[in-house]
Amino acid sequence: MAHALARYREKTDATIEVERVRRAHALDAMAQLGWGLRAPDQHHRNGRTLAHTRAWAERALDAASGA
Secondary structure: OHHHHHHHHHHHOOOOOHHHHHHHHHHHHHHHHHHHHHOHHHHHHHOOOHHHHHHHHHHHHHHHHOO
């Protein structure tokens, strides 16, 4: 991701912080997990099981917190 953001900066002169992207990713993962917990009968529509979404959320939170 850092490499892709560096290339983007080269092309656009815009700076995007890796930490900020990681936090946004974690928020999205948590939102998906919340949806899965609230509406498990609908969650399958995203192609993931609730266990997959929970694991994704845990990984995203770890990445955002630097763990």
